[in-house]
Amino acid sequence: MVEICPVLYIIVPCYNEEAVLPVTAPIFREKIRGLTQSGSIAGGSRVLFVDDGSSDATWDIIRELSEKDEAFCGISQSRNRGHQNALIAGLTEAVDRCDITVTIDCDGQDDINAVDEMIRAYRDGCDVVYGVRKTRKTDSFFKRFTAETFYRIVNSMGGEVVFNHSDYRLMSSRAVKGLLEFEEVNLFLRGMVPMVGFKSTSVGYDRQERMAGKSHYPLSKMMAFAWDGITSLSTRPIRFITCLGALVSLASIVGIIWALTVHTMGDTAWGWSSLVCAMFFIGGVQLLSIGVIGEYVGKIYLETKHRPRFILKDTAGLPEKADR
Ligand code: UDP
Ligand code: MG
Numbered sequence: 001m002v003e004i005c006p007v008l009y010i011i012v013p014c015y016n017e018e019a020v021l022p023v024t025a026p027i028f029r030e031k032i033r034g035l036t037q038s039g040s041i042a043g044g045s046r047v048l049f050v051d052d053g054s055s056d057a058t059w060d061i062i063r064e065l066s067e068k069d070e071a072f073c074g075i076s077q078s079r080n081r082g083h084q085n086a087l088i089a090g091l092t093e094a095v096d097r098c099d100i101t102v103t104i105d106c107d108g109q110d111d112i113n114a115v116d117e118m119i120r121a122y123r124d125g126c127d128v129v130y131g132v133r134k135t136r137k138t139d140s141f142f143k144r145f146t147a148e149t150f151y152r153i154v155n156s157m158g159g160e161v162v163f164n165h166s167d168y169r170l171m172s173s174r175a176v177k178g179l180l181e182f183e184e185v186n187l188f189l190r191g192m193v194p195m196v197g198f199k200s201t202s203v204g205y206d207r208q209e210r211m212a213g214k215s216h217y218p219l220s221k222m223m224a225f226a227w228d229g230i231t232s233l234s235t236r237p238i239r240f241i242t243c244l245g246a247l248v249s250l251a252s253i254v255g256i257i258w259a260l261t262v263h264t265m266g267d268t269a270w271g272w273s274s275l276v277c278a279m280f281f282i283g284g285v286q287l288l289s290i291g292v293i294g295e296y297v298g299k300i301y302l303e304t305k306h307r308p309r310f311i312l313k314d315t316a317g318l319p320e321k322a323d324r
Pocket of ligand 1: 012013014015016017052080081082083086104105106107109214215216217
């Protein structure tokens with residue numbers, strides 16, 4: 001049963017954002033006010049700021065906002081742990097205090113007005129609503145190209161990421177509870193949320209320029225994040241080595257036959273055939289062996305994540321558990 005008038009928590013990770021917080025906090029506040037007045041969300045809905053170990057005045061600003069207005073609250077992490085961990089911290093604190101969460105960046109790049117449509121989709125029975133960028137007009141060609149290539153690569157590697165969705169999304173509390181069962185520490189939320197399941201949909205929005213301050217994601221950090229995403233979702237790169245090893249081994253047999261043929265024709269320098277045969281053979285076998293070992297390492301890797309084996313959506317006619 002979907003809660004008709006849900007309590008909403010807007011979760012906003014902030015890292016050294018003293019320049020932009022005073023600009024965007026009133027915008028988030030206004031959204032809460034508007035949605036409450038229109039009866040879309042219940043009283044008690046809040047903006048939850050997550051200070052990700054900032055070294056500037058970010059936490060002072062959050063504390064001040066929370067003292068003045070009960071629609072604001074905040075948590076502060078003991079040190080900087082990165083955007084994804086900040087989101088998990090916020091979701092963990094919010095999940096038992098609300099019915100739905102929306103995670104959004106604090107720099108005003110994601111259009112907060114898309115939340116209206118997200119809530120409509122939630123009321124229509126969706127547990128997860130992805131905010132998807134309709135346009136990337138404010139991004140440079142290079143940024144657009146690398147970002148879109150990234151989504152394609154992850155999907156071709158067997159990951160399941162929603163095209164052009166970053167971390168702007170609505171989740172019901174049961175979907176958040178499902179997500180929190182994933183115990184992995186290398187977080188790549190946009191790949192993990194689809195694994196949680198439940199009915200989902202997307203809502204389009206136009207990505208804006210940052211309202212103030214500057215990005216914490218230079219190209220090098222973006223690339224590291226993308227690589228993390230691929231390797232934490234997929235063990236296909238290991239499978240690739242195994243396939244390459246099998247191919248090289250196969251080619252080595254052809255190479256050995258060729259070297260022996262040339263040898264019997266007496267057309268070679270002394271020792272050449274045996275050297276070439278050994279080289280082909282050892283190369284192929286080594287690559288194949290690394291691949292096979294890699295397959296097991298991949299399995300161990302997935303096991304150590306302790307991912308939930310299932311997440312229930314509903315039950316029917318199931319009696320209460322008895323103490324036996
Ligand atoms: N952020 C964070 N911890 C970090 C880096 C960034 O919580 O270590 C937050 C940041 O305050 C912002 C969001 O993550 O709310 C996105 O960061 P940013 O806008 O710098 O990235 P971009 O939009 O340029 O990719
Ligand atoms: Mg940003």
